[in-house]
Amino acid sequence: MNERQKILLKEIVESYIKDAHPVGSKALVQKLKCSSATIRNEMSALEEMGYLEKTHTSSGRVPSEEGYKYYVDNIMKPKELNGEEMLKLQTIFSNNNLVLSDAIRECMAIISEITNYTSIVLGKDSEYNTLKQLNIIPIDDKKVVALLVASNGHVENKQVLIPEDVDVKEVVKVSEIINKQLIGTPIGEVPSKLEFEIKPRIAVIIKEYESVYSMFQNVFNDFAERNGNVFFGGRVNMLKQPEFDEVDKVKNIMEKLEDYEVVKRIESNDEGVNIYIGEESEFDKDVTVVKTSYKANGEEGTLAIIGPTRMEYDKVVTLLEFLKSQIER
Amino acid sequence: MNERQKILLKEIVESYIKDAHPVGSKALVQKLKCSSATIRNEMSALEEMGYLEKTHTSSGRVPSEEGYKYYVDNIMKPKELNGEEMLKLQTIFSNNNLVLSDAIRECMAIISEITNYTSIVLGKDSEYNTLKQLNIIPIDDKKVVALLVASNGHVENKQVLIPEDVDVKEVVKVSEIINKQLIGTPIGEVPSKLEFEIKPRIAVIIKEYESVYSMFQNVFNDFAERNGNVFFGGRVNMLKQPEFDEVDKVKNIMEKLEDYEVVKRIESNDEGVNIYIGEESEFDKDVTVVKTSYKANGEEGTLAIIGPTRMEYDKVVTLLEFLKSQIER
DNA sequence: TATTAGCACTGAAAGATTATAAGTGCTAAG
DNA sequence: CTTAGCACTTATAATCTTTCAGTGCTAATA
Numbered sequence: 001m002n003e004r005q006k007i008l009l010k011e012i013v014e015s016y017i018k019d020a021h022p023v024g025s026k027a028l029v030q031k032l033k034c035s036s037a038t039i040r041n042e043m044s045a046l047e048e049m050g051y052l053e054k055t056h057t058s059s060g061r062v063p064s065e066e067g068y069k070y071y072v073d074n075i076m077k078p079k080e081l082n083g084e085e086m087l088k089l090q091t092i093f094s095n096n097n098l099v100l101s102d103a104i105r106e107c108m109a110i111i112s113e114i115t116n117y118t119s120i121v122l123g124k125d126s127e128y129n130t131l132k133q134l135n136i137i138p139i140d141d142k143k144v145v146a147l148l149v150a151s152n153g154h155v156e157n158k159q160v161l162i163p164e165d166v167d168v169k170e171v172v173k174v175s176e177i178i179n180k181q182l183i184g185t186p187i188g189e190v191p192s193k194l195e196f197e198i199k200p201r202i203a204v205i206i207k208e209y210e211s212v213y214s215m216f217q218n219v220f221n222d223f224a225e226r227n228g229n230v231f232f233g234g235r236v237n238m239l240k241q242p243e244f245d246e247v248d249k250v251k252n253i254m255e256k257l258e259d260y261e262v263v264k265r266i267e268s269n270d271e272g273v274n275i276y277i278g279e280e281s282e283f284d285k286d287v288t289v290v291k292t293s294y295k296a297n298g299e300e301g302t303l304a305i306i307g308p309t310r311m312e313y314d315k316v317v318t319l320l321e322f323l324k325s326q327i328e329r
Numbered sequence: 330m331n332e333r334q335k336i337l338l339k340e341i342v343e344s345y346i347k348d349a350h351p352v353g354s355k356a357l358v359q360k361l362k363c364s365s366a367t368i369r370n371e372m373s374a375l376e377e378m379g380y381l382e383k384t385h386t387s388s389g390r391v392p393s394e395e396g397y398k399y400y401v402d403n404i405m406k407p408k409e410l411n412g413e414e415m416l417k418l419q420t421i422f423s424n425n426n427l428v429l430s431d432a433i434r435e436c437m438a439i440i441s442e443i444t445n446y447t448s449i450v451l452g453k454d455s456e457y458n459t460l461k462q463l464n465i466i467p468i469d470d471k472k473v474v475a476l477l478v479a480s481n482g483h484v485e486n487k488q489v490l491i492p493e494d495v496d497v498k499e500v501v502k503v504s505e506i507i508n509k510q511l512i513g514t515p516i517g518e519v520p521s522k523l524e525f526e527i528k529p530r531i532a533v534i535i536k537e538y539e540s541v542y543s544m545f546q547n548v549f550n551d552f553a554e555r556n557g558n559v560f561f562g563g564r565v566n567m568l569k570q571p572e573f574d575e576v577d578k579v580k581n582i583m584e585k586l587e588d589y590e591v592v593k594r595i596e597s598n599d600e601g602v603n604i605y606i607g608e609e610s611e612f613d614k615d616v617t618v619v620k621t622s623y624k625a626n627g628e629e630g631t632l633a634i635i636g637p638t639r640m641e642y643d644k645v646v647t648l649l650e651f652l653k654s655q656i657e658r
Numbered sequence: 659t660a661t662t663a664g665c666a667c668t669g670a671a672a673g674a675t676t677a678t679a680a681g682t683g684c685t686a687a688g
Numbered sequence: 689c690t691t692a693g694c695a696c697t698t699a700t701a702a703t704c705t706t707t708c709a710g711t712g713c714t715a716a717t718a
Contacts, residue, residue, distance in 0.1 A: 055670090
């Protein structure tokens with residue numbers, strides 16, 4: 001691709017991102033300093049190469065998925081953030097009462113507001129995240145609250161009814177065994193340890209051990225695959241984009257966002273900021289997902305922005321990179 | 330309103346609920362056993378009275394807000410549930426591992442699925458709900474997890490950074506004082522007791538008591554006005570209704586659903602099932618909110634269904650009543 | 659050889675026109 | 689009081705026309 005074609009692609013992508021209208025040759029004579037005929041020639045070359053598309057035979061050009069990709073990989077320059085926005089994000093990190101994961105969520109909510117895209121924070125239990133404590137708090141003689149605290153500070157709580165034939169005291173006793181035995185175990189390994197190390201031990205001391213065991217199994221399973229660890233910011237922003245003007249399309253995307261299985265797949269392990277445009281976003285041909293992972297103080301997870309393919313890539317990438325740098329300080 | 334007019338209104342409302350088409354006079358000759366001209370006369374009487382509307386001069390009739398209200402208050406009969414649906418809901422309650430609040434949420438999710446409307450469960454801290462326990466669990470020397478357990482089994486957890494100049498041990502000490510002093514205090518009164526009874530006491534033993542106090546204040550404030558107590562089921566269902574075919578309209582409604590202040594206003598204290606049609610729904614002129622309160626084992630809250638004014642009122646009311654009866658057993 | 663002016667052509671979008679169908683209200687007769 | 693009959697209304701859909709923003713191609717030009 002020659003230099004002029006690059007400039008042309010850049011201008012087309014940026015103009016289309018800006019106002020969602022197909023770009024015609026005349027609109028670019030100023031920028032390219034050549035006639036519209038020349039631009040048309042280059043445009044049709046770029047179309048040949050697969051970087052541009054027409055909405056109909058005589059319309060202006062629109063970037064194709066490939067076009068966006070090329071733009072993102074080879075043309076786009078990081079956009080410097082405006083001071084106000086940077087300040088907003090920094091202020092949150094300088095608030096000392098705020099714990100990292102809350103700060104991240106607040107920042108992503110702000111980024112959603114700034115950009116009008118939807119943001120997602122996907123927490124992850126690292127393999128270094130271990131069981132710190134299990135508390136059983138009796139509420140009445142039928143119900144206890146099980147509290148699980150992980151070494152990274154995450155807490156899961158679950159109310160459980162104790163089986164008819166079991167005494168609260170026995171449940172507490174089991175929890176003490178678990179505490180002695182399993183503290184320090186990586187969260188992922190807890191269920192299996194529970195089965196092979198704890199179950200036999202409680203079988204000895206409690207008659208109805210099956211039901212007690214399955215009660216704890218229940219609690220820990222929830223912990224291991226907990227869905228509570230997802231945060232959404234600006235979910236409604238999706239509805240503000242002109243490409244999502246059909247309720248049906250929005251419905252499809254929203255349904256995917258409600259489906260934990262789909263959202264979980266966004267998870268990233270890549271240090272860098274990655275961009276999934278169109279079909280590869282797995283949401284819709286007109287959707288882009290920008291994501292990166294973060295890691296700090298034992299906290300670990302994914303930051304993602306989801307919006308139209310016609311996205312302000314430079315801004316989003318810069319914002320995510322900036323937030324990431326703040327997190328890792 | 331004479332008998333025939335009642336029947337007419339019933340048929341029009343039900344037909345419109347069923348397929349969202351304005352109802353013409355001819356379509357009803359079968360049901361009313363009189364000529365279309367007679368029906369037209371009655372229709373125009375009902376329109377005069379404000380129960381029907383036309384979408385344009387020569388269209389069929391559509392129920393007005395008043396029409397729905399009259400239908401709901403004076404005509405509608407509770408619909409008997411089909412066995413399969415009843416069974417689904419009952420099964421959830423017969424699952425013994427499931428705690429009441431979780432069962433309620435699952436049921437409302439199912440009701441959303443059955444009806445294609447959106448469901449909301451709004452928990453409420455009753456005045457009988459008291460502080461059961463405060464745990465401080467040190468994560469590292471800068472961070473602790475504060476766990477608050479209420480007498481109804483609800484748990485709130487918050488990670489907090491301890492102020493620079495304060496030692497973890499002091500924080501734990503304060504938590505012990507709070508535990509001794511405040512257990513059994515209704516949640517709503519905790520913040521003020523904290524200020525007037527606890528603050529003076531910790532001032533004596535800790536130098537930097539201001540920052541420790543504000544830390545706890547922070548934690549308890551969150552507990553008192555916690556937003557985590559809202560559950561949504563079938564949020565996307567809104568998008569399936571033909572009256573919500575404009576993205577803009579959907580956007581407005583969705584924005585309100587995201588706004589805790591608005592959602593909180595749904596809260597009901599009424600034993601019965603109440604229906605708020607159109608403007609009085611506070612969401613949109615085409616939205617209806619059906620809601621009722623529940624109370625059982627110290628759990629208390631509101632069940633609400635939100636959908637189009639063109640709602641299957643009989644079914645929704647029956648479902649809510651059935652669920653309520655299950656809860657209160 | 660690369661650029662550009664010129665021009666015929668294309669298709670979407672918007673407006674005008676018409677036909678159709680589903681409904682109404684009103685009148686007059688049963 | 690009910691109903692048949694009919695003129696009238698309006699949305700909806702289909703067809704046609706115009707306009708306009710764009711194209712691609714050709715031939716002339718630097």
